[in-house]
Amino acid sequence: MIYRALTIAGSDSGGGAGIQADLKTFQELGTFGMSVITALTAQNTQGVHGVYPQSIEAVEAQLEAVLSDIGVDAVKTGMLFNAEIIEAVSKCLKKYGVERIVVDPVMVAKGGHALLHPEAVEAVRKHLIPLSMVITPNIPEAEVIIGEEGISSLADMKEAAKKIYNLGAKNVVLKGGHLSEEESTDVLYDGNEFTYFPVQRIQTKHTHGTGCTFASAIAAGLAKGLSVVEATKVAKEFITCAIEESLELGKGIGPTNHSAYRLRQGS
Template identity: 45%
Template sequence: MATPRSIPNTLTIAGSDPGGGAGIQADLKTFSALGSYGTSVITALTAQNTRGVTGVHPVPADFIATQLDTLLDDIAIDAVKVGMVASHPVAEAIREGLAGRRPRWVVLDPVMVAKSGDILVDDAGIAAVRDCLVPMADLITPNLPEAAVLLDRPVPKDRDGMQAMAPALRELSAGAVLLKGGQLRGKACPDLLITADAMTWLEGPRIDTGNLHGTGCTLSSAITARLALGDALPEAVAAAKAWLSRALEQSHRLDVGRGHGPVHHFHAWW
């Protein structure tokens, strides 16, 4: 574990985004911006930009296992973030790879639904995430469509619907749940943190920007970094949410692509 005199090591297990706004690239930027040393295991190569994805080349599960084993043989990881997992063999490889040398914190961002509403993984992929990875995570961070897919329920339309979904989400996970309410209409972006002891609403303004590419990846990796730095879970989530709001506010300073641009990960530094 990290001490106050050391820089913690964080790990992202996710796909690559050549545009740099999401996936591995966004996670590593976030880790660095928040003061941890970032490492990575790549699960897929993608061809994408700010306007969409044109191709995905999955990395074989056995090579994902080799990446993870080789990394953990050498580097002590304080916290890990797991992103999109599209198959049962990959989920099993990640679970088995982390089981023997599990970091103190495991954060799972169950990426299954695109912003367009399209389902990104098939039924087997959904089952793999739900059955293999959700139970081992200390925190899962689904948005409303992803939570609906996990529970095979309609997408909540309001705060009451989010709160009604909370007990079933907690039953899936041994850890906590951050249910993200960004898809709700209105001037606010309320998130609901669900732990064994309480349900806490985390309020935040809706930032008027089209630069939303990679916000889910960035939030989950920011929480991971804050946990690695020693924050308790509620404080880590609140700090990450506030940091992401500032990254969204400053995203206009970047000129990246002609679609949905990235957030400004280094807004505090540049």
């Protein structure tokens, strides 16, 4: 059986994040990857040097081409840039009845460059979150989504996850990488209970594309029929390996190593 995974995201010319990271992840985890490009970025390890969004017509045409012919088993959304693209993507996913949707609510690049218009946050809340099977915000993104600052502990993360769940997400995976504890713990909330995914914090600056990679790894697992908990567990192992063996490329923040997990599995 061929498992089909689609990324709807921005292109990273440096290859470490965006659709490039997603497609590498899909391939490494045994799924056939497809892409809908929402924006082109001029980007490298030193930051984002330009963002060039695609037209609504271009985004819709790509979606229609893939969904009407090949179809999908899971979708991952990343950088959608503005409210108009968010609404167009949401409408098309609903039209084709796509259920396994992983939303990575990309808002700001590691270097601080805005990747989502501020006025588009409400479109994320209204149109995208209610479609998601899983949403994977980091702490700054979670604070924007719920409109509150000050998430600084595991208890705060749990409360924030509940609030995001109440916006319509079926599962919330709130990532703990921005806290300062020795362990980096992600929290999964399904509306009834919490599941925790702790790992020892890895001391490296080379973490470009971690959010994209993690979300697309969850999507690959869902495409293959894994439960949300199992898909998240594999994704956490995948991204941990990728960070532990990250690549010292360029003059800034290097990318993670997408082949590390497979090579450790001996396949």
